[in-house]
Amino acid sequence: MSNVPHLNHARKSGDEPFLEAKNLRVGYGGRPVLNDFSVRLEHNEVLCLIGHNGAGKSTLLKALFGLIPVEQGTLALEGRLVAKPTPKSMNSAGIALVPEGRGxxxxxxxxxxxxxxxxxxxxxxxxxxxxxxxxxxxxxxxxxxxxxxxxxxxxxxxxxxxxxxxxxxxPRCLLLDEPSIGLAPKLFQDLLGPIRALQKERKMSILIVEQNVKEALKISDRVMVMKSGELIKEGTPDEFADNTQLMELY
Known part of the structure; x- marks a missing residue:
């Protein structure tokens, strides 16, 4: 894998997450969608990000992949700061994005x-x-x-x-933005199976944004809930098995 452009040479540690964003401020036209938002994605982890429409989930993925600029905050890959993420540099670092709407x-x-x-x-x-x-x-x-x-x-x-x-x-890391959109539940299940098998085989890191919470939780190791650009709850899939609690979070 080629070296990542725009990275400094900070000391790496085995305990560093694959991807970590701290105190991000991201928005459009001067209006913030994410403000002081932090997230970390571990090595060999599937992290599921859920929340209502407009919560900022897709904005986060675009910022992590360099499609929209980060106004404030830091982004690091395996402990090395990324000064200015771009799709090319993030792809070179082993990160791939599957965009919403398939593209x-x-x-x-x-x-x-x-x-x-x-x-x-x-x-x-x-x-x-x-x-x-x-x-x-x-x-x-x-x-x-x-x-x-x-x-x-x-x-x-x-x-x-x-x-x-x-x-x-x-890639070593996949960013999946609403892969279930427009798919029947069975088709989504058929798609998730190979993704999870590949993740286990290659020990990939996956950040999946998804509205089909029930199916996404089946392949996830950890869950984060967003609301209005903020993280409001985090836990294991078992902690989100109660549909009533999920509806209250939304």
Whole structure:
């Protein structure tokens, strides 16, 4: 894995989380969505972030991936401060984002989307075939519609393409933004299975933002609840098994 641009050389520790943000202030047009917000994602952990619409969940993921600027606060990867995160630098650090709404180009075939993915993450040509074979092993269904245009695919198939494109970089960390949107519950379950299996195999860190709380909790190690840009509760999935309590938090 290549070194991360814009990182200082602070001492690393085995106890450092994979990703840690402290006292973040992030917003749009001068209006903060997150203010003094902190979060840490451990190595080999699935962290589920839940909350009502507009709570700031997607804004947090975009800030962590460098898609929107951090106005205040610090971001560190394995104990090393990131001075100015960008999608390119975060991808180089082993982080991949699966955006809300899938983000596939409907006029392109799946094969063309994968080639764009290789271009975006800078995968050398000599490694591309092996990477693609690996993704197909993780998500074998993609083989069936690999030459189809994305616009002709179902929502579940498009989500597989979006996830497959993110996996082309063989990331150490996945940021998943509402992967269940537009999917029937069974399709979402079929998608979560390979994600959890891959996470365990590669000891990945995953931060998943999700509205389908019941299914997301099944693959999570820890849960955080956001409300109006603030963290209001944190715990294990077992602590959130009571639907009545969850509704009160929302």
């Amino acid at each position: 596939v180009f409907p006029g392109l075939t799946v094969a063309e989307i994968m080639r764009l993915g290789f271009w975006a993450n800078g995968t050398p040509k000599g490694e591309q075939a092996a990477r693609l074979d690996w993704v197909m092993d993780v998500l074998p269904m993609i083989k069936k519609f690999y030459q189809q245009r994305a616009g002709t695919l179902s929502g579940g198939q498009q989500q597989m393409v979006s996830l497959g494109r993110a996996l082309l970089s063989q």
